[in-house]
Amino acid sequence: MIRFEQVSKTYPGGHRALEKVSFHLQKGEMAFLTGHSGAGKSTLLKLISMIERPSIGNVFINDKSLNLITPQQVPYARRDIGMIFQNHRLLQEHTVFDNVALPLVIEGYSQGEIAKRVHAALDKVGLLDKAKCYPKILSGGEQQRVGIARAVVNKPPLLLADEPTGNLDPELSKDIIKVFEQFNDVGVSVLIATHDLGLIARMKYRTLTLKQGRMINDGLSMTEEMGS
Amino acid sequence: MSVLFNSEQSGASQSKISGFQRFIYFWINNFRQIITSLGEIWRTPVASTMTILVMGLSLTLPATLHIIVKNVQSINVEWDSASEISLFLNEGLSEQQISSAVRRISAYDEVAELQYISKQDAIEEFKNLSGFGQALKYLENNPLPASFIVTPTADFRSPSAAKELLAKLEKEREVDFGKLDIDWLTRLNAIVNMLQESVITVAVLLLVSVVLIIGNTIRLSIISRREEIEVMKLVGATEGFIQRPFVYTGIWYGLMGGFIAFIVVNLVIWWMQSALGDISGLYMSDFELQGLSLAEFGWLMLIASLLGFSGAYWSVHRHIKEIEPSLD
Numbered sequence: 001m002i003r004f005e006q007v008s009k010t011y012p013g014g015h016r017a018l019e020k021v022s023f024h025l026q027k028g029e030m031a032f033l034t035g036h037s038g039a040g041k042s043t044l045l046k047l048i049s050m051i052e053r054p055s056i057g058n059v060f061i062n063d064k065s066l067n068l069i070t071p072q073q074v075p076y077a078r079r080d081i082g083m084i085f086q087n088h089r090l091l092q093e094h095t096v097f098d099n100v101a102l103p104l105v106i107e108g109y110s111q112g113e114i115a116k117r118v119h120a121a122l123d124k125v126g127l128l129d130k131a132k133c134y135p136k137i138l139s140g141g142e143q144q145r146v147g148i149a150r151a152v153v154n155k156p157p158l159l160l161a162d163e164p165t166g167n168l169d170p171e172l173s174k175d176i177i178k179v180f181e182q183f184n185d186v187g188v189s190v191l192i193a194t195h196d197l198g199l200i201a202r203m204k205y206r207t208l209t210l211k212q213g214r215m216i217n218d219g220l221s222m223t224e225e226m227g228s
Numbered sequence: 229m230s231v232l233f234n235s236e237q238s239g240a241s242q243s244k245i246s247g248f249q250r251f252i253y254f255w256i257n258n259f260r261q262i263i264t265s266l267g268e269i270w271r272t273p274v275a276s277t278m279t280i281l282v283m284g285l286s287l288t289l290p291a292t293l294h295i296i297v298k299n300v301q302s303i304n305v306e307w308d309s310a311s312e313i314s315l316f317l318n319e320g321l322s323e324q325q326i327s328s329a330v331r332r333i334s335a336y337d338e339v340a341e342l343q344y345i346s347k348q349d350a351i352e353e354f355k356n357l358s359g360f361g362q363a364l365k366y367l368e369n370n371p372l373p374a375s376f377i378v379t380p381t382a383d384f385r386s387p388s389a390a391k392e393l394l395a396k397l398e399k400e401r402e403v404d405f406g407k408l409d410i411d412w413l414t415r416l417n418a419i420v421n422m423l424q425e426s427v428i429t430v431a432v433l434l435l436v437s438v439v440l441i442i443g444n445t446i447r448l449s450i451i452s453r454r455e456e457i458e459v460m461k462l463v464g465a466t467e468g469f470i471q472r473p474f475v476y477t478g479i480w481y482g483l484m485g486g487f488i489a490f491i492v493v494n495l496v497i498w499w500m501q502s503a504l505g506d507i508s509g510l511y512m513s514d515f516e517l518q519g520l521s522l523a524e525f526g527w528l529m530l531i532a533s534l535l536g537f538s539g540a541y542w543s544v545h546r547h548i549k550e551i552e553p554s555l556d
Contacts, residue, residue, distance in 0.1 A: 042555050049462070051553055061232050069231060072466075077231040079464035086556060089459050106465045108253040150463070157233060162555050 001027045001158055001189040002048060007057035009043050009213075017043040019213040020057070027157075030180065030190040032200050035210035041193040044210065045162050048191075049081055050074045061158065079107060082151030082188075086163035088143045090135040090150075096122070097131040100149045107154060121149040125179055141172035148179055152188075159183060161192040165199060173199055258472065265476035268449070269484075279445045279481055284488025286438045287532055290431035291493045291520070297427055299518055300420050313394050315376040315406045326374070329402040333376065338393050341379040347372055373404065435535055438485070442478050442539025450474060450547045458553040471544045475537060482536020486529045493520060 002025040009018040018040045025031055035041050046052040047059050050066060059066045061081075069077050090099050100121055104114045122128045125145035135143055144164060151159060159180065165173035173196065184190050194200065200207055209217035269276040315333075317326070326344070334342045345353070350372040355364060384393050394408045450457070460470050497519045504517055520528070 045555060049555075051555070064232050073231045075461070075464045075466040075469075077464075078462065080232045083462055089455070089462070091456055091459060102460065103463045105257070106460065106463060106469055108250060108257055110249075110253060110256075 001025050001029065001062060002191065003060040003063070004044075004047075005058045005060070007047065007054045007059060009040075009047065009052065010055045017213055018047075018054075018210075021210075021213075021215045023208055023215060023218050025189060025191060028184070028187045028189055029206065030184040031192070031206040031208060032203070033191055033193040033208045033210070034195060034197065034200060036195065038212075039210040040213045041195075041210055042162065043213075045160055045191075045193055048160060049083060050077060079103065079154060080156050080158065082154075082156040082159045084144070084147050084151050084159065084161040084164045086166040088135075088147035090143060090146055092135055094134075095131070096127065096133050096135060096138070096146050099135065099146060100153050102150060103154045117153055118149075121153040122146075124152070124182065125149045140167050141175065144168065144172075144176055145179065148176070152183060157188060159188055159190045161190070161194075163194055164192060165194060165196055170198070174202075177203060261473045262476050265473045266480055268473065268477050269480055272449075275445070275448070276481070279441060280484045280488060282441055283438050283481060283485025283532070283536075284492060286434045286441075287485060287489035287528065288492040288496070290427060290434055291489055291528060292496055293423070293427040293430060294524075295493065295497065295518070295520065297420060297423050300416075300423065302518060313378040313380065313390065313397065313406055313408050315378060315397055315400075316373045316404045317375060317402050318404045319373065321374070321402055325402060329400065330376070333378065333397065333400065336397075338380050338384045338396075339378055340381040343377040343379075345375045345377065347374045350375065435531075438535045439539040439542070442481055442536050443543040445481065446474050446478055446540045446543040447547050449477065450543070450551075454551055457548060457551050461551070461553045467548065471548055474544045474548070475540045478536040478540020478543075479533050480536070481540075482533040483529060485536070486532025489532070490520065490525055490528055 002023075004021050004023050007018055007021045008016070010016045021040075021044065033041055033044060043052065047054055047066070048061070050069060053067070061077075066077075090096075091102075097118055100118045101114050104117055109117070119128060119131070122131055125148050127142060127145055127149065130138060130142065130146075135146060138146065144167075148164075161180065164180075165176050168176065177192075177199065180190050180192065207217065208215060317329075321329075330342060330344055333339060347370050351364065351370050354360070354372060378393075378397065380390055380393055384390060390408055394406045397403060398406045457470055497517055501517050
């Protein structure tokens with residue numbers, strides 16, 4: 001689903017964020033991406049979401065090289081990637097319904113179809129009764145679930161999450177990861193960037209570890225390897 | 229529409245809508261954005277009102293100048309057609325010669341009316357108008373010539389036709405020379421032309437400033453909605469989708485500003501009408517100040533909305549591209 005081939009990224013000014021990173025996330029696979037702050041997690045996600053372009057190397061999604069996607073095609077390509085952010089990035093002056101509906105409105109769905117899909121997405125994250133609320137009256141965990149509903153509402157085959165549990169306590173974090181697992185169960189590929197090693201340890205998913213821009217571990221979680 | 233996946237793989241592309249439906253939805257979406265952008269103006273009432281007022285007043289000045297030029301031109305047309313020809317007669321003509329000349333010239337197809345002013349009439353009129361009455365007593369004889377005042381028929385009142393008629397009349401035996409007083413008309417024309425030129429200059433300057441004002445207002449609106457724009461870009465909104473509401477807002481500003489200008493211009497006309505009432509009573513009883521016609525109102529609105537559009541378009545193209553989404 002996601003394939004990196006010898007990808008390096010150097011920012012203007014000479015900061016080398018990624019160096020010769022290669023990995024392959026299979027279709028329908030769920031994996032964690034971890035590493036200290038500044039190890040290159042964000043850069044890696046930015047390359048997948050085409051916010052940044054690689055300096056050297058190739059990033060493939062579904063065997064299509066992102067280098068071949070023109071700036072005009074980027075919006076259409078992003079519609080196939082559901083993105084979840086640490087601070088959820090909800091529009092505070094719009095209702096939960098409108099927030100979740102945004103990707104569908106952008107794609108030009110009819111009102112009826114939008115209502116159907118938004119309700120289905122909110123139902124999956126267990127917030128159907130909060131559709132008419134404004135985000136600020138929701139708890140942190142609920143806001144994050146609205147963010148997930150927005151990411152999955154147009155049924156993308158790939159989910160990217162950047163520190164989705166960063167602001168949540170362990171119990172809520174587990175709930176959020178469970179929501180991701182539900183989507184993974186129906187065939188959605190999921191890549192979660194996090195530095196919450198405790199969470200990773202409990203989950204037993206493939207873990208990609210970055211350190212100073214290099215991929216130093218591509219396998220099961222570090223703690224597990226150390227234990228064996 | 230999917231770029232990365234073919235339709236079976238991408239959930240987003242499932243139960244896809246047909247091209248025709250897509251076309252319909254495009255227009256429904258546009259209509260929705262037009263209404264939303266109107267709501268956007270409503271949401272920031274103070275700033276929007278300021279922009280609309282500045283725009284309206286900026287448009288009022290060129291519109292008012294246009295009205296003035298239009299009215300002066302209409303005066304011009306009325307006076308133009310009333311041109312008279314003065315024919316001064318040779319000295320020492322007998323009564324008979326004069327009356328035969330009157331008959332001959334009155335018989336011209338081009339002449340509507342002929343008035344004879346004798347030497348005696350001329351000196352009387354001069355005494356009354358000039359105030360040199362006393363001084364004239366010292367003159368031994370009357371230096372003023374007798375004259376005809378010829379009014380051409382309607383077809384021969386234009387400056388060029390009147391000039392031709394003058395040349396023809398000057399060939400008459402009794403006529404010393406003739407005079408067609410159109411100098412003041414040429415002068416008035418020059419003044420009107422200058423006014424028109426200044427209207428264009430002032431209009432261009434003000435219209436440029438209107439574009440800048442709209443552009444700046446839209447820029448502020450873009451900055452205040454930066455977060456929303458970033459999120460829209462992250463979930464796959466095209467530049468056009470993000471830009472359109474701002475452009476529509478600009479057009480709304482234009483239309484509202486144009487309407488303000490229309491109201492203010494009418495107030496100015498109404499106010500000037502009463503002031504002009506006295507003057508027109510003195511000069512021409514039938515003078516009526518012309519306001520904006522329906523077509524001119526249409527043009528005003530069209531120009532105003534075009535200005536709003538260009539200001540917004542310019543701003544949107546500069547500033548929305550600059551906003552790059554980030555992950556946090």
